[in-house]
Amino acid sequence: MVKIFKQLSFIAMMIVASISVQARDRDGDGVPDDKDACPKQAGAVTNANGCPSAHADSERVLTLRFDTGKWQLTSKQIETLTEWVGYWHGHQLLVKGHTDPRGDSEQNLALSQARANSVAETLTLRLSVAPNLITVHALGESTPLPGGDDDASDAMNRRVEVVAQPIVLQLTQGD
Structure with a gap:
C-alpha cells in the first residue's frame, strides 16, 4: 500500500509540475514570455522574438x-x-x-x-x-x-x- 501511495504521489507531482511549466503569454501574441523580447507589448507578431514589426x-x-x-x-x-x-x-x-x-x-x-x-x-x-x-x-x-x-x-x-x-x-x- 505504501508503494502504491508513493507512486501516486510521484504521478501527482509530475502532473502539477507539467501544469506549472506551461509557458505564460501575457500579451497573447503566441510567443511564450520566456522567449518574447516584448512580453507586455500586444500586437501582430512579424518576427520570431515576439515583437511587432518595426516597419512603418x-x-x-x-x-x-x-x-x-x-x-x-x-x-x-x-x-x-x-x-x-x-x-x-x-x-x-x-x-x-x-x-x-x-x-x-x-x-x-x-x-x-x-x-x-x-x-x-x-x-x-x-x-x-x-x-x-x-x-x-x-x-x-x-x-x-x-x-x-x-x-x-x-x-x-x-x-x-x-x-x-x-x-x-x-x-x-x-x-
Whole structure:
C-alpha cells in the first residue's frame, strides 16, 4: 500500500509540475514570455522574438508597376516582392490589380485579374506563402491614382498593390 501511495504521489507531482511549466503569454501574441523580447507589448507578431514589426505602416503596401498590356512579373519585381514579403511573413496579403483607363473596360478588368493572379501565384509557388493568407481583387480601371490624363499618369495606374494586413483572431466564449 505504501508503494502504491508513493507512486501516486510521484504521478501527482509530475502532473502539477507539467501544469506549472506551461509557458505564460501575457500579451497573447503566441510567443511564450520566456522567449518574447516584448512580453507586455500586444500586437501582430512579424518576427520570431515576439515583437511587432518595426516597419512603418507606409511600408505595408508594395506597388509593382507593369508595362501596357503586360501581367508577367519581371525578375526585378520578383526580387522586390521576395524582400518585401520577408518583412510581412505571417500577415494576410491583399493583392489588388489595376490598369490604366485606355481600352475596353472588360479587357482592363481581365488584365487587372491576370496581374493580381501573377503576383498571387508568385507568392504561393515561389515564396511559399500559404494560399489562405492571400486575397486577390481585380479592380481594372475603377480606382485610378490622382493625376492627369497623360502617359505618365497611365503608367502609374498599371499596377498591383500588395497590402500586408495583420491577422485578427476572433475569440469566442463558449456557452
